[in-house]
Amino acid sequence: MADLTELNLAEARDGLAKKEFSAVELTEAHMARVSASSALNAYVLETPEKALEMAAESDKKIAAGEARPLEGLPIGVKDLFCTKGVRTTACSNILGDFTPPYESTVTQNLWGDGAVMLGKLNNDEFAMGSSNETSRFGPVVNPWKANGTELVPGGSSGGSSAAVAARLGIAATATDTGGSIRQPAAFTGTVGLKPTYGRCSRWGIVAFASSLDQAGPITHTVRDAAMMLTSMASFDKRDTTSIERDVPDYEAALTGDIKGLRVGIPQEYRVDNMPAEIENLWQQGIDWLKAAGAEIVDVSLPHTKYALPAYYIIAPAEASSNLARYDGVRYGARQNGVDIDDMYAQTRAAGFGDEVKRRVMIGTYALSAGYYDAYYVKALQVRRLIAEDFTKAYQKCDVLLTPTTPSAAFPIGKNVEDPLEMYLNDVFTVTVNLAGLPGISVPAGLDSDGLPLGLQLIGKAFGEEELLRTAGVLEEAAGFDAQPQDWWSA
Amino acid sequence: MSVDENMVRRIANLARIGVSDDDVPGLAKELSAILGFVEQLSELDTDGVKPLTSAVEDKIRGRDDVVTDGGYAEDVLANAPEKDDEYFAVPKVVE
Numbered sequence: 001m002a003d004l005t006e007l008n009l010a011e012a013r014d015g016l017a018k019k020e021f022s023a024v025e026l027t028e029a030h031m032a033r034v035s036a037s038s039a040l041n042a043y044v045l046e047t048p049e050k051a052l053e054m055a056a057e058s059d060k061k062i063a064a065g066e067a068r069p070l071e072g073l074p075i076g077v078k079d080l081f082c083t084k085g086v087r088t089t090a091c092s093n094i095l096g097d098f099t100p101p102y103e104s105t106v107t108q109n110l111w112g113d114g115a116v117m118l119g120k121l122n123n124d125e126f127a128m129g130s131s132n133e134t135s136r137f138g139p140v141v142n143p144w145k146a147n148g149t150e151l152v153p154g155g156s157s158g159g160s161s162a163a164v165a166a167r168l169g170i171a172a173t174a175t176d177t178g179g180s181i182r183q184p185a186a187f188t189g190t191v192g193l194k195p196t197y198g199r200c201s202r203w204g205i206v207a208f209a210s211s212l213d214q215a216g217p218i219t220h221t222v223r224d225a226a227m228m229l230t231s232m233a234s235f236d237k238r239d240t241t242s243i244e245r246d247v248p249d250y251e252a253a254l255t256g257d258i259k260g261l262r263v264g265i266p267q268e269y270r271v272d273n274m275p276a277e278i279e280n281l282w283q284q285g286i287d288w289l290k291a292a293g294a295e296i297v298d299v300s301l302p303h304t305k306y307a308l309p310a311y312y313i314i315a316p317a318e319a320s321s322n323l324a325r326y327d328g329v330r331y332g333a334r335q336n337g338v339d340i341d342d343m344y345a346q347t348r349a350a351g352f353g354d355e356v357k358r359r360v361m362i363g364t365y366a367l368s369a370g371y372y373d374a375y376y377v378k379a380l381q382v383r384r385l386i387a388e389d390f391t392k393a394y395q396k397c398d399v400l401l402t403p404t405t406p407s408a409a410f411p412i413g414k415n416v417e418d419p420l421e422m423y424l425n426d427v428f429t430v431t432v433n434l435a436g437l438p439g440i441s442v443p444a445g446l447d448s449d450g451l452p453l454g455l456q457l458i459g460k461a462f463g464e465e466e467l468l469r470t471a472g473v474l475e476e477a478a479g480f481d482a483q484p485q486d487w488w489s490a
Numbered sequence: 491m492s493v494d495e496n497m498v499r500r501i502a503n504l505a506r507i508g509v510s511d512d513d514v515p516g517l518a519k520e521l522s523a524i525l526g527f528v529e530q531l532s533e534l535d536t537d538g539v540k541p542l543t544s545a546v547e548d549k550i551r552g553r554d555d556v557v558t559d560g561g562y563a564e565d566v567l568a569n570a571p572e573k574d575d576e577y578f579a580v581p582k583v584v585e
Contacts, residue, residue, distance in 0.1 A: 096569075096571075098569050099568070099569060101562075101565035101566075101568055102565075197544075197545045197546060198545075198546050211543060211544045211545065237551075237553075240550050240551060241544065241546045241550075243546065303534070305530075306530065306531055306534060308527075309527055309528040309529075309530050309531050310531060312524060312527065312528055313528055313531075320505060324506075327506070328571055329570075329571070329578050329580055330566075330569070330570060330578055331569035331570065331571070332569070332571065333571070334571035334572065336581075337581070339581060340580055340581045340582075340583050341506070342508075343580070343581055344506040345502075345503075345506050345507060345508035346508050348505075348506055348507045348508065349507055349508035349509065352507065357507055357517075358517075358520055358521065358524070360505050360507065361498075361501045361502065361505055361507065361517070361521060362521060362524055362525070364501050364504050364505040365493070365497075365501050365521070365525075368501070368504060375528065377541050378531050378532070378536060379528075379531060380541030380542055380543055381536035381539040381540070381541050381542075382531055382534060382536060383541070383542040384539055384540060384541065384542035385534070385536070385539060387542055387545065419520060419523070419524065420523060420524065420527055423527075434545075435545060436544075436545020436546065437545075461545075
């Protein structure tokens with residue numbers, strides 16, 4: 001039998017349907033790779049027994065002719081998603097050995113469609129980071145290397161991106177608050193889709209910045225992303241910002257036809273010091289879409305440069321409020337103090353890592369009396385200007401094309417000492433979260449060091465079908481089929 | 491806006507994060523750098539712009555004010571660091 005971990009989601013589904021192999025065989029093949037991959041540190045918890053049990057159930061369904069849309073397909077789950085009876089920590093010490101007595105809506109949707117859980121994936125602590133170096137379980141190593149140097153897999157969904165790139169799961173769940181799906185996808189040669197805000201339920205996902213957080217998949221292909229989104233998306237009464245709207249079959253949108261589509265090129269994304277390779281790849285993307293029959297339109301998003309500063313007030317403000325719940329009373333690791341206030345302070349001092357503390361403190365400051373209007377309200381006003389930029393641009397175009405990141409994956413440790421340098425990673429992705437729009441990163445080429453680079457497409461709110469269709473055309477034109485050389489399997 | 495050491499202590503107290511004296515100067519520097527970066531927002535004239543709190547501007551859905559969930563204290567308490575019968579236990583608050 002061929003190596004079953006070489007298959008993408010759609011191929012594995014079709015192989016299972018034709019009974020070329022069983023769900024248990026498919027799952028076992030991935031489990032073997034997972035258990036040999038500790039050098040990557042992508043998984044923080046493996047759930048082999050659960051995986052085999054779910055796969056055996058899938059084989060029964062397939063035999064009975066009752067296969068569900070993702071029947072028997074083994075995937076990894078970012079440790080931000082609560083999984084019933086399976087430790088969930090958001091990769092923070094403060095959650096201790098928290099074991100949720102409930103399942104997040106998104107993962108429940110996936111299991112309900114027959115997907116198989118391989119385990120929980122590493123991420124930056126509370127999803128705060130762009131390199132997966134803030135995790136309590138230590139950094140994830142990118143399967144891709146340049147000149148022998150170990151690189152970050154991006155963040156915060158670095159476990160998800162590394163796992164898919166290294167074939168430790170056919171797909172993975174992830175979350176994106178400022179770029180945390182798209183940036184790691186770009187760094188690992190995978191596809192990362194952040195849906196429209198409100199498309200996937202946030203219920204049961206550990207909250208970072210609630211007005212920006214959105215779940216989505218990291219996959220090998222655009223088709224796989226469409227399959228995953230069709231399952232992950234739903235209306236959920238338990239999330240007050242969930243949108244009541246039918247979920248289409250996103251895979252059916254991949255017609256390959258974008259004739260007449262207007263693709264906007266935002267001039268403000270030509271930032272200073274952008275590497276020539278990224279600039280060239282962007283131009284290449286423009287040429288590909290033009291050749292496929294799209295019309296290229298220059299557009300302006302004039303407030304782009306203010307997106308990161310606005311984000312670094314809004315996200316920390318929401319985080320400081322959301323993370324107030326970690327007080328050592330109801331769950332997680334408690335530190336004893338001389339009185340209850342001291343218990344809170346000691347618990348939070350010991351439980352939160354440096355980056356989380358920084359952001360909670362920035363947020364607390366921005367929300368405190370005397371600074372609220374100058375920082376928080378100001379940032380929300382700028383957020384509206386950014387959202388209006390997109391509304392205006394979409395009068396002239398249907399989707400936008402940009403680079404995903406200003407660079408390829410960087411070495412582990414490079415930006416750890418300088419939070420601001422780290423924040424700049426999200427310069428092209430963060431606007432999308434502020435405006436609540438869908439965005440996707442598609443692997444489009446390799447740089448001179450042989451590292452993957454991604455192009456980002458941004459859609460209209462709930463324009464995932466058009467977005468995925470365009471991404472499919474971009475993917476086809478790019479023909480990206482490079483894979484990292486396996487140096488990690490033990 | 492630069493954050494001095496007193497301000498760091500004040501914010502840390504508001505955020506209920508214990509900081510040691512050794513941590514304070516470093517935090518003051520880091521928080522000042524981040525706020526310095528954010529300072530560029532003041533270049534923009536936002537007079538009269540309505541703050542945007544959420545990308546979803548639909549009215550928040552209402553629901554009937556009835557109990558829809560609950561009745562499983564054991565689950566709720568399952569992850570408690572300390573519990574006493576059906577209660578979370580904390581250090582004595584009232585003398």
